[in-house]
Amino acid sequence: MSKSVIVVGTGNAALCAAIAALEKGATVLLLEKAGKDLAGGNTKYTAGAMRFAYDGNADLLPLVREQDDPRLPKTDFGSYTKDKFAADLLGFNDGRDLSPEQKVLVENSGDTMRWLASHDVTFEPIYSRQSFEKDGKHVFWGGLTLAAENEGVGLFEMEMAAVQRLGGTVRYDAEVTGLIEDQGRVIGVQVGDESLFADSVILASGGFEANEEMRVQYIGAHWDKAKVRGTPHNTGDGLRIALEVGATEYGFFEGCHATPMDLHMADFGGLDLPPSERKNYRKISYFLGVMLNAEGKRFVDEGANFRNYTYAQFGRAILEQPGQFAWQVFDSKVFDLLYAEYCFHDAHFVEAKTLEELVPLMTGVDAVQATQTLTEFNSAVDMTVPFDPTVLDGKGTRGLTLPKSNWAQRFDTGPYRAFPVTGGITFTYGGLKVDGAGAVLREDGTAIEGLFACGELVGGVFFAGYPGGSGLTSGAVFGRKAGIGAVC
Structure with a gap:
């Protein structure tokens, strides 16, 4: 009998979690707080760029949709090794060592991109923002080379199409207000007065950037003045309901994108x-x-x-x-x-x-x-x-x-x-502690059975800043892990 999984959210991390769980034979229901027109969380607001480790053109070209683009033979993508990715993250850590979460991001970034491509998520070189013409060639800089076709909107649409091909279902206008427990195990969620049950719940509902009170509480006094760049629905709901069942705060809550x-x-x-x-x-x-x-x-x-x-x-x-x-x-x-x-x-x-x-x-x-x-x-x-x-x-x-x-x-x-x-403000850095399978941990390090998290809710990935394009990749990496962990 297949396992049932509820995914809270429909952004990049949520969709990657759903795809991974569906691959493993699970029955998956995604619950979206917004209506259909505003589904997708912050993903639709992004330029779709994804940072990942690669050794050269040969690693990138299979991911590019337009293989006959006449610019490709005249393009120098350079390389962006795992060591370089790790060094870039360290540059924003204010003296901290690489966190376990950062190591996971670096190690899995390239493979996750190839996994997305296997589900018909296609990419295009970011010629307009990440390259300059020099000596007749398009030279890329900064280690950031590819974005999802049609940017963040395209990423959402392609990932949602993969979810639907695999049999996942989505409910819109379905705000999750709490978690249902049985003897310390999460067995479902509350949507208003309605109780929905599943073998596992994956929280992928974003951070608290759209919650003015939480911004001031965690980031600082001036942050009530920040313009909210993304969705109005990322108000810290997932963080709140996870803490209510014993999860612990983890990561750099003072930091944000x-x-x-x-x-x-x-x-x-x-x-x-x-x-x-x-x-x-x-x-x-x-x-x-x-x-x-x-x-x-x-x-x-x-x-x-x-x-x-x-x-x-x-x-x-x-x-x-x-x-x-x-x-x-x-x-x-x-x-x-x-x-x-x-x-x-x-x-x-x-x-x-x-x-x-x-x-x-x-x-x-x-x-x-x-x-x-x-x-x-x-x-x-x-x-x-x-x-x-x-x-x-x-x-x-x-x-x-x-x-x-x-x-x-x-x-x-x-x-x-x-x-x-x-x-x-686009997204927040503080979140929850998860283990290698994406399970949410208590303060004592034990896992809350049946509860997983990914996306912005994973703390410890970013600190004083981040190299551009890492956020979507992080969502995909930890989303995939949570989807697999919720089933296996």
């Missing part, structure tokens, strides 16, 4: 827009210019590293500035390098022919100090090093207390543009 976002965006990424357009409120080309706070001062090294490795921290840094906003300033020399979201129809910016005309247009900024900051920046740019956005080019500033380490260019070619930004 925070991204520079348009200051004037609506909360939840613009629910009136098609899902594929909601990501366009991001503003992550700051490395091509500078960011100024209300005091007219720079507050981060915009060129410290590729933006994959800095945007999560810089979104947080913006929220720590006076008024929780900043302005990103660009010279026209880089307009053609700015990501597409800077040309989005709802992008907010000011433009002027000269810096003297631009600065007063930057609402809320000390104009005198901003002018001084830009003048000093121009004088400090090292003009002996060529600008090269495909590498850490070392074209930095000299003599500034806060340097710009790479891609520093003078503001000397008008017109100039400035974009108002704030910090947007």
